[in-house]
Amino acid sequence: MPNFIASSIKGLNLPFKKDNVEFLKIAKGRNIDFLLTKSGNEEFFIAIKEKDNKFVIKGEKLTRPAKVGLLQKALEVFKDEFCDGILSEAFAVKKNSLTQNKDIIKSEKEALEELNLAKFDEICIEVGFGSGRHLLYQALTNPNSLFLGIEIYKPAIEQVAKLAIKEGLENIILTNGDARVFLSLANSNTIFKIYLHFPVPWDDSPHRRVISAEFLKEVQRVLKKEAKFELRSDSRAYVDFSVIKFLDMDEVEISVYKNRNLEVSSKYEDRWKRQDKDIYDVILTNYQISLNLDKDNEMEFDKLNPRKIALNFKNETHKFSDFFVHFEDIYKFSDDEILLKLSFGGFDTAENRFIYICNESSSYFINKPLKTEKNLKAHQKIGELLKQWQI
Numbered sequence: 001m002p003n004f005i006a007s008s009i010k011g012l013n014l015p016f017k018k019d020n021v022e023f024l025k026i027a028k029g030r031n032i033d034f035l036l037t038k039s040g041n042e043e044f045f046i047a048i049k050e051k052d053n054k055f056v057i058k059g060e061k062l063t064r065p066a067k068v069g070l071l072q073k074a075l076e077v078f079k080d081e082f083c084d085g086i087l088s089e090a091f092a093v094k095k096n097s098l099t100q101n102k103d104i105i106k107s108e109k110e111a112l113e114e115l116n117l118a119k120f121d122e123i124c125i126e127v128g129f130g131s132g133r134h135l136l137y138q139a140l141t142n143p144n145s146l147f148l149g150i151e152i153y154k155p156a157i158e159q160v161a162k163l164a165i166k167e168g169l170e171n172i173i174l175t176n177g178d179a180r181v182f183l184s185l186a187n188s189n190t191i192f193k194i195y196l197h198f199p200v201p202w203d204d205s206p207h208r209r210v211i212s213a214e215f216l217k218e219v220q221r222v223l224k225k226e227a228k229f230e231l232r233s234d235s236r237a238y239v240d241f242s243v244i245k246f247l248d249m250d251e252v253e254i255s256v257y258k259n260r261n262l263e264v265s266s267k268y269e270d271r272w273k274r275q276d277k278d279i280y281d282v283i284l285t286n287y288q289i290s291l292n293l294d295k296d297n298e299m300e301f302d303k304l305n306p307r308k309i310a311l312n313f314k315n316e317t318h319k320f321s322d323f324f325v326h327f328e329d330i331y332k333f334s335d336d337e338i339l340l341k342l343s344f345g346g347f348d349t350a351e352n353r354f355i356y357i358c359n360e361s362s363s364y365f366i367n368k369p370l371k372t373e374k375n376l377k378a379h380q381k382i383g384e385l386l387k388q389w390q391i
């Protein structure tokens with residue numbers, strides 16, 4: 001994450017605009033302030049933390065823009081205009097990261113929209129593409145299909161985007177996030193193939209595995225009839241675990257292969273092959289046609305009173321059978337404009353979000369949570385709890 005440390009901040013009069021970067025307003029917290037920033041067409045916070053008479057300045061994690069170059073540019077402007085005594089800095093504005101990656105790296109919302117455009121014959125998804133060798137190979141050899149790579153580890157996204165640009169690939173998009181959540185939002189009966197190659201086996205904590213009954217329910221829902229989900233793994237324990245889960249599904253066919261050679265070998269695969277490990281493929285073919293998602297719920301809030309909520313705010317957690325809500329912190333733009341930080345949702349797929357509350361309206365800030373079943377339940381609870389604080 002790009003950042004720098006300054007010994008002082010001077011003359012921060014807001015709003016301020018320079019070089020396509022705007023600093024709009026600042027929310028003050030107990031330990032950290034958030035500067036609302038617009039760079040290019042993205043909005044995000046710059047986090048300013050004072051410690052031992054020094055200021056650590058960096059992008060705020062939850063609102064970090066998909067294009068890291070926009071954040072780097074904003075930090076550069078902030079440093080030049082408002083900071084003195086730069087003690088250290090760890091960022092550089094790379095010309096390419098501002099523009100070149102922009103068509104390939106998508107937010108989850110943009111990626112979902114892209115899947116609905118039907119510009120390609122088929123849509124294929126790779127979950128956790130890592131170094132991207134397999135994803136790039138598939139995109140290169142199937143120019144009429146769109147390949148969406150979903151990766152939870154951000155640096156892999158930037159790296160693979162660069163490689164895709166170098167290859168001139170126009171049928172690949174990448175999104176940063178948890179594939180388990182992403183699939184629960186994609187439209188039913190739309191995907192031709194889902195690859196899951198060498199997932200982390202999590203032998204000691206199977207609940208953290210990508211594959212679960214819940215995930216497979218979403219896989220089957222989004223796959224077209226006769227479309228395939230492909231697991232490739234060196235972990236016999238993971239394969240056994242997965243086959244048992246596959247056998248619980250209706251209207252599927254399961255094929256298992258051992259030591260099958262593919263045209264492309266990933267970094268992990270090379271490592272296991274050098275160690276003479278067996279590699280398994282389990283391929284699930286779906287024969288079910290699924291119902292469409294109900295997308296009506298808009299995740300909005302009734303009118304809220306910022307002063308009363310600020311007065312009654314408590315750092316507290318509410319646990320329910322399959323979801324939770326945790327109120328983490330409060331920040332103030334002014335007495336009539338506040339920001340709450342929360343985490344909520346499923347125990348394994350928690351989301352972190354801000355809620356912006358002013359007298360006129362309240363909403364998630366900057367992005368809405370993904371509309372998963374558990375987030376919807378949590379959202380309803382958050383609305384109820386906030387109303388209680390207004391009494």
Ligand SMILES: C[S@@+](CC[C@H](N)C(=O)[O-])C[C@H]1O[C@@H](n2cnc3c(N)ncnc32)[C@H](O)[C@@H]1O
Nearest residue numbers: 128129130151152153178179197198266267268
């Ligand atoms: C062991 S690596 C394998 C990478 C690549 N598929 C390969 O074969 O070289 C597992 C990858 O999955 C990613 N990952 C783990 N859980 C994920 C999730 N829930 N959603 C998306 N990516 C995930 C990790 O960040 C990591 O890059």
